[in-house]
Amino acid sequence: GNIVITSDAAGSVDYSVQLVQAGLPMLKGAEYRLSFDASAEKERTIITAVTAPEAGWIRYLKDTKIKVGPQKKHFDFTFKMNDADDPAGRLEFNLGNQNSTAAVRISSVRLEMVSAPQNSSGKKSVLPDGNLVHNGEFQEGENRLAEWSVSAKNGAKFQVTNTDNIRKFRAEIPRTLKSGLFRKEYLLSRELNIF
Numbered sequence: 001g002n003i004v005i006t007s008d009a010a011g012s013v014d015y016s017v018q019l020v021q022a023g024l025p026m027l028k029g030a031e032y033r034l035s036f037d038a039s040a041e042k043e044r045t046i047i048t049a050v051t052a053p054e055a056g057w058i059r060y061l062k063d064t065k066i067k068v069g070p071q072k073k074h075f076d077f078t079f080k081m082n083d084a085d086d087p088a089g090r091l092e093f094n095l096g097n098q099n100s101t102a103a104v105r106i107s108s109v110r111l112e113m114v115s116a117p118q119n120s121s122g123k124k125s126v127l128p129d130g131n132l133v134h135n136g137e138f139q140e141g142e143n144r145l146a147e148w149s150v151s152a153k154n155g156a157k158f159q160v161t162n163t164d165n166i167r168k169f170r171a172e173i174p175r176t177l178k179s180g181l182f183r184k185e186y187l188l189s190r191e192l193n194i195f
Helices: none
Strands: 001-007 018-028 031-040 042-051 056-070 073-080 087-093 106-115 157-165 166-179 182-193
Touching: 018 042, 018 106, 031 056, 031 182, 056 073, 056 087, 056 166, 087 106, 106 157
Parallel strands: none
Antiparallel strands: 001 106, 018 087, 031 073, 031 106, 042 056, 042 087, 157 166, 166 182
């Protein structure tokens, strides 16, 4: 449930002792949230960052020094990715050159996209996972329909619902039945399970 980082020496630079996850897809214009829990056997500092090793070591999340100690703490940082799309982003925890070799515990690490990029150019790009369909899980934008075109005519209504993390596209289409001299209004309702 956690990783324990121990070291024999502090080293001369912050990355002398380092925990890394590389290959993180980062999209220009997206907002991200990094969150994790951390503690240490004694009071000390560590540095976290989200970087670009293949783009001149840009800091998407700037080097952020935090204090940790025996009590586990939750940390949460939000940042906007303002540089070009990068399929090789990198999450770093740097423990070197912090005047301490106290062991550090890290757990519950998450890097989440909390806001999708706005498509200002009108051109769509291939998503980092290779998908050409944007907002394929119907979770972004107004009414969860960013990037989708849905038209409602003659009184039709539509929405995407989200109940217990199950998303459905619901369309309500009024129809008129003609039978001899009578007309009857009825509502055709369809739901499409999305997720």
